[in-house]
Amino acid sequence: MDKIRNRKRQINHEVMQIKTGRYIYNLNYPSYEKESCEIEVRSLFKFDLKEKVFLASSKVHPSISPFLKSRLEIIYKASTFLELIELTTKGKITASDFMVKYMELGIDDPHFTKRREYCKTMGLVIGGLACFTSPKITFGITFYQGNWYFGNLTERSLxxxxxxxxxxxxxxxxxxxxxxxxxxxxxxxxxxxxxxxxxxxxxxxxxxxxxxxxxxxxxxxxxxxxxxxxxxxxxxxxxxxxxxxxxxxxxxxxxxxxxxxxxxxxxxxxx
Ligand SMILES: C[S@@+](CC[C@H](N)C(=O)[O-])C[C@H]1O[C@@H](n2cnc3c(N)ncnc32)[C@H](O)[C@@H]1O
The missing domain is CATH 3.40.50.150 (Vaccinia Virus protein VP39)
Known part of the structure; x- marks a missing residue:
């Protein structure tokens, strides 16, 4: 009984994450543009860039920057992939013409076949029709600093x-x-x-x-x-x-x- 109650409390805690409006960003730059990138990050996010992957509360479209690659608007956070699947299932996420992509961060990224497996498993618990050619919504999953994340993925347009x-x-x-x-x-x-x-x-x-x-x-x-x-x-x-x-x-x-x-x-x- 206690186990179930603890699990419920944990899920409630994780669902709270939806309201915090947090984003995971990743970026890259050629070495000669490092300083430009640092200045840009300071201007857009108001902090000093330390890593090429970071969490932020400001919503910035990656396409306005020459360096940002993608943005994951966090919906769920979990300590294991299974928990992430559980949260998404309970959340009854539904979308039409959706796709699930793994947001590659360049650190701790699983191998391609594993990434595809994760996306497929996540896709199966999302209600609605999947679309791989011209999706209207792209969901993203990723593993960052010991946690699993699921959310809306926005990739840069060039x-x-x-x-x-x-x-x-x-x-x-x-x-x-x-x-x-x-x-x-x-x-x-x-x-x-x-x-x-x-x-x-x-x-x-x-x-x-x-x-x-x-x-x-x-x-x-x-x-x-x-x-x-x-x-x-x-x-x-x-x-x-x-x-x-x-x-x-x-x-x-x-x-x-x-x-x-x-x-x-x-x-x-x-x-
Ligand atoms: C370095 S260029 C700007 C180039 C521009 N950023 C671009 O990428 O096309 C400077 C421009 O300032 C213009 N300019 C020079 N004196 C000016 C003035 N007093 N008022 C307005 N424009 C001036 C020049 O004609 C020139 O086109």
Whole structure:
């Protein structure tokens, strides 16, 4: 009897985890971008990055970062996989067109065949139809720091790399990863913030700001370059104002400015 009561108490405790809004994130970076990644994590999560896998309470979509890979929104936590299955069964989780994936963390990941087995076992206790081609919901399971987790898995989309194919670029353009990091430093992941790039060039930062969901405008002194920024935005069907003008004449208020200064260089584009 005591055993059952203890088990019930334990399950109740675990179910409480649903309400805490905790997320497991994993990320990766090339060694030369370590510092950019650390600054970005500090800006988005407000702590110093120690490991490439971490728990956080902020909800950040992995696709806004060049480094985040996936996010598991925790629904259940258990000390064994069997307990995790028990919790999910009791929770009567139901979804249509769902898929279960193992969130690989690069530490203590089971072998591929074992991971597939875990996903299959979990899939069998979730109500509704599974879909492996175009799932509407992806559930994730993972083992992290001695515990098993089940939740909603969000994986990054690399679709933003299409911005590399913007029709207009020039020698002063910055890279997409840098532009994304700058957006995250300025916006802290809070898309209610209003941003400006007052020397926007061909709009590299604007593209990443819009992709991340910000209200962002640009200003550019060179008429031709400003027009190219507008053309780049139109190419992706993005809407953002690009003012042709001098940074000194901006007479409006913003939460943050991302300024990629010309450093005395000026690239004239005649085409
Ligand atoms: C380093 S580039 C910006 C490049 C941009 N981040 C991109 O990736 O396309 C600096 C830009 O500032 C513009 N600029 C120079 N002086 C300016 C001023 N006083 N007001 C606004 N823009 C200015 C230049 O024409 C140039 O396009």
């Amino acid at each position: 679709y933003w790399k299409k911005h590399n194919n913007k029709p207009h670029s020039y020698s002063s353009s910055i890279g997409l990863s840098t532009a994304k990091v700058l957006i995250n430093i300025a916006g802290n992941g809070d898309t209610s913030k209003r941003l400006i790039d007052p020397c926007c060039g061909v709009g590299t930062v604007l593209l990443e700001g819009i992709w991340a969901g910000y209200d962002i405008i640009g200003c550019e002194i060179n008429r031709k370059t400003a027009e190219n920024a507008r053309k780049n935005l139109r190419h992706f069907n993005y809407e953002a104002t690009v003012i042709t003008g001098d940074i000194q004449d901006i007479d409006d208020r913003f939460d943050a400015a991302i300024v990629d200064l010309p450093y005395g260089n000026f690239s004239l584009k005649n085409d």
